Amino acid sequence: MNKFLRILRFEFFSITAKKSWVIPTILLITVGLLAAFLPQIAGLFGFDDFPGSTMSETIIPSDYSPPTTGVVLDGDDVTRDDIIMFLPQTIFYDSQEELEQAILADEISEAYVIHSIDHYTPVMKDSTPFMGNYYPFDQFMLLIREHRFLGDAVDFPAYRAAMDRPIEHTPVILGADAQTNYGFTYGLVFVVYFLVMFYGSTVATSVAREKSDRTMELLITSANPSKLFYGKVFGAGLAGLLQFGLLVGSVFLAFSLNHQAWGFNILRYFAIPPKVWLIFLSFTLTGYLLYLFFFAMLGATVSKVEDVASASSPLTMLMVASFIAVNFSMSNPDSLIMKVISYVPFSSPIAMFARSSLGSGVSDIEIVISFLLLLASTIFSGFVSSKLYRLGTLNYGNRLKLGQAIKLLRRDAE
Numbered sequence: 001m002n003k004f005l006r007i008l009r010f011e012f013f014s015i016t017a018k019k020s021w022v023i024p025t026i027l028l029i030t031v032g033l034l035a036a037f038l039p040q041i042a043g044l045f046g047f048d049d050f051p052g053s054t055m056s057e058t059i060i061p062s063d064y065s066p067p068t069t070g071v072v073l074d075g076d077d078v079t080r081d082d083i084i085m086f087l088p089q090t091i092f093y094d095s096q097e098e099l100e101q102a103i104l105a106d107e108i109s110e111a112y113v114i115h116s117i118d119h120y121t122p123v124m125k126d127s128t129p130f131m132g133n134y135y136p137f138d139q140f141m142l143l144i145r146e147h148r149f150l151g152d153a154v155d156f157p158a159y160r161a162a163m164d165r166p167i168e169h170t171p172v173i174l175g176a177d178a179q180t181n182y183g184f185t186y187g188l189v190f191v192v193y194f195l196v197m198f199y200g201s202t203v204a205t206s207v208a209r210e211k212s213d214r215t216m217e218l219l220i221t222s223a224n225p226s227k228l229f230y231g232k233v234f235g236a237g238l239a240g241l242l243q244f245g246l247l248v249g250s251v252f253l254a255f256s257l258n259h260q261a262w263g264f265n266i267l268r269y270f271a272i273p274p275k276v277w278l279i280f281l282s283f284t285l286t287g288y289l290l291y292l293f294f295f296a297m298l299g300a301t302v303s304k305v306e307d308v309a310s311a312s313s314p315l316t317m318l319m320v321a322s323f324i325a326v327n328f329s330m331s332n333p334d335s336l337i338m339k340v341i342s343y344v345p346f347s348s349p350i351a352m353f354a355r356s357s358l359g360s361g362v363s364d365i366e367i368v369i370s371f372l373l374l375l376a377s378t379i380f381s382g383f384v385s386s387k388l389y390r391l392g393t394l395n396y397g398n399r400l401k402l403g404q405a406i407k408l409l410r411r412d413a414e
Contacts, residue, residue, distance in 0.1 A: 003224065003227050003231075004227040004230060004231050005231075006231075007227060007228055007231025007232065007235065008230075008231040008234050008235045008238070009235070010231075010235070011206075011231060011232050011234075011235025011236060011239075012235040012236075012238050012239050014235075015202065015235065015236055015239040016239050016242065021239065021243065024243075025243050025246060025247070028243075028247050029246060029247055029250045029251075032247060032250055032251035032254065033250065033251070033254050035251070036251060036254035036255045036257075036258050037254065037258055037261075039258075039261040039262055040258075040261060068089045068090070068091055068107075068108045068109060068110075069087050069089060069090045069091070069108060069109065069110045069111070069112070069137075070090070070091050070092075070093055070099050070102050070103065070107075070108035070110065070111040070112070070123075071083055071087075071090050071091070071092055071093070071099075071111075071112050071113075071114060072092070072093050072094070072095065072096050072098075072099050072112070072113045072114070073092065073114055074096075074113050074114060074115045075114070075115055075116055077114075077115075077116040077117050078114050078116065078117055078144060080092060082144045082147070082148070083114075083140075083144070085144075085147070086140050086143050086144065087140060091107075091108060096113050096123070099111045099113065099123055100123055103123055103124070103125050104125060106125075110122075110136075110137065111123035111124070112137055114141075117141070117144060117145050117148065118141075118145075120137065120141060122137065143160075181272075181276070181357045181358055182330065182358065184272055184357075185330065185353070185354050185357045185358055186327075186330065188280055188284075188353070189323070189326060189327070189350045189353070189354055191244055191247075191248070192284050192287070192288070192349060192350050192353075193319065193323045193350070195240045195241075195244060195284075195288055196287075196288060196291045196292075196319050197316065197319060198240070199236050199237065199239070199240040199288075199292065200291050200292060200294075200295035200312070200315070200316075200319075201295065201308070201309075201312065201316075202236055203232060203233060203236045203292055203295045203296045203299060204295040204296065204298055204299035204308050204311070204312050205299065205305060205308050206232065206236070206299070207232065207296055207299030207300050207389070208299045208300075208302050208303075208304065208305045208307070208308045209305050226386045226389075226390065228389075229296060229385070229386045229389040229390070230382070230386065232296060233289070233292045233293060233296050233382075236292065237288060237289065237292055240288070241285075241288075275356075276353075276356065276357050279352065279353050279356050279357075279367060280353045280357075282371055283348060283349045283350075283352055283353050283370075283371060283374065284349055284353070286349065286371070286374050286375055286378050287345070287346075287348065287349025287350075287374060287378070288349070289378050289382070290345060290346070290349075290374065290377060290378040290381055291315070291319065291346075293378070293381045293382045293385040293386075294315050294381060294385060295312055295315065296385060296389060297384075297385035297388050297389055298311045298312045298315060299311075299312075300388065300389045301388070318346045318347075319346070321347075322341065322344075322346060322347035322350060322351065323350065325337060325341055325347065325351070326338070326341070326347070326350050326351050326354050329341075329351075329354075330354055330358060333354060333355045333357075333358040333359030333361075334355070334359045334361040334362075338351060338354070338355050338359070339355070342355050342362075342366075342370055343369070343370050343373060345373055345374045345377035345378070348370050348371075348373070348374050349374065352367060352370045352371075
């Protein structure tokens, strides 16, 4: 046990002391802090409309005048009184030529030639690529039409005030709140993907490097190969969890201290239910170990560091495929593909968490069955990987292939 702990500590501190660990950690925390204080940063750069910006309470200059609209009445169907009732800042022109000159000179912000209550021509200095067939002036024309047909039968201002009054709604969600949970679910799924991909390759490369420079031979003579294997895996795993903890903790603390600047309750997107946290931690830690075991084993099957990428590519593709499948299925967490991959050990660490966080069709027994399958696979992979690690570390020359590995394991079992 003492040797295992010494190996674990050595591996942990050797990883966390490297620039490749320290610099990304600082950068990730910095990006998270910048995101938390984005309203203040946006205000400093003049983005006054950013939600929650400290500059959003803009002081209106004394000489400020609201945008004006230029109109030419080409007919008697619509009167000036009709327009002024809804657009009091309107400037009327006698001809379309005068209107065009005014819009080109930036004397007005909008220009329209009104032919009838059902037909008008927008006059624009420039058009935008995504304007389509929508023009904001339509709503004013509809108001004029509505007033014309209602006439004096009703109190029109009171009628409009009643129609414009917003309808309040307070939803009661009995199942999973997918709208609120989507943000943190995607973020945590990406964190698991990052942990597996980065630290899996770190473990595999570390094992291959020790083997290529013959350090492995010295280590095996002074420590049990199994203890060496588990020490390296758990040491690298703890380094990854520390990085994850620092990132999540700093970002959550920053948003907690600065949530009022956002102008809305942004903390609701960080309010992860305890059950979802439990599922995430259980599946993440177990699946994380599953991948690290396999990456360490694959690192022991090669004799050169350059061969690590090709040896671990099938495992990498499994994780990439799982990540893509979960991302495409997050909009429909109760779909058949999501249900299937939530039971596959290589994809269940992110699939079952996403499914339970975003969907309402997953029961507790399904979660338990999926976790037991993942746990059994992790224990089995740890046992097999430690055996193959011991056999592969002393195998030099060509890369140890799957068929050869199975033969070695059978021979060792006999």
